[in-house]
Amino acid sequence: MTTNLNKMVKISLLTGIAFILMFIEIPFPVFPWLKLDLSDVPALMGGFAFGPLAGVLIEFLKVLMNLLLSGTQTGGVGEFANFIIGASLVFPAAFIYWRKKSRKTAVIGMIIGIVIMSIIGVLANVYILLPLYGMQMSSAELMRYVTVGLVPFNAVKGVIASGLTYILYKKVSVAIFKVEPNFGEHKNSTAKIH
Numbered sequence: 001m002t003t004n005l006n007k008m009v010k011i012s013l014l015t016g017i018a019f020i021l022m023f024i025e026i027p028f029p030v031f032p033w034l035k036l037d038l039s040d041v042p043a044l045m046g047g048f049a050f051g052p053l054a055g056v057l058i059e060f061l062k063v064l065m066n067l068l069l070s071g072t073q074t075g076g077v078g079e080f081a082n083f084i085i086g087a088s089l090v091f092p093a094a095f096i097y098w099r100k101k102s103r104k105t106a107v108i109g110m111i112i113g114i115v116i117m118s119i120i121g122v123l124a125n126v127y128i129l130l131p132l133y134g135m136q137m138s139s140a141e142l143m144r145y146v147t148v149g150l151v152p153f154n155a156v157k158g159v160i161a162s163g164l165t166y167i168l169y170k171k172v173s174v175a176i177f178k179v180e181p182n183f184g185e186h187k188n189s190t191a192k193i194h
Contacts (some may be wrong), residue, residue, distance in 0.1 A: 047094025
């Protein structure tokens with residue numbers, strides 16, 4: 001199998017897994033329309049394995065598959081939110097990791113991705129998503145929604161996705177992606193022969 005075809009097959013596999021994971025949702029207690037799913041984990045893995053654009057492509061394709069195969073209950077607004085917020089985690093995390101592949105840059109990238117995702121999540125909700133939903137909130141309600149809902153929700157979602165990616169990537173990368181098992185770090189082998 002050629003390298004490009006191999007890469008496309010693996011990105012397709014990760015997209016399919018991400019699509020399936022979208023169906024396993026846990027509503028956020030305070031604001032039940034915010035739903036936690038693990039579909040960003042395959043996108044993060046794809047971003048780490050194939051670059052930040054591959055991760056964003058996985059985010060886009062999973063949402064497109066969801067729209068085409070499952071329809072929408074939100075007029076596409078929820079799916080748009082899922083893409084924007086997921087991509088805002090995956091792109092910076094994978095971009096930072098790809099500049100110098102190591103455990104340290106993976107962790108730094110995911111932390112920065114969580115921060116960016118939280119900021120983008122607030123901005124997108126306040127200025128794009130809530131108006132598209134037609135939700136009117138007073139300043140006090142909006143402040144409560146941001147501080148009690150959006151920021152904690154996106155932080156929890158990012159930490160869970162990043163933590164699972166950190167735990168799983170090493171194992172999956174060797175078996176599926178055929179990359180170094182230590183997040184790209186090259187360690188000097190000084191093994192002695194006895």
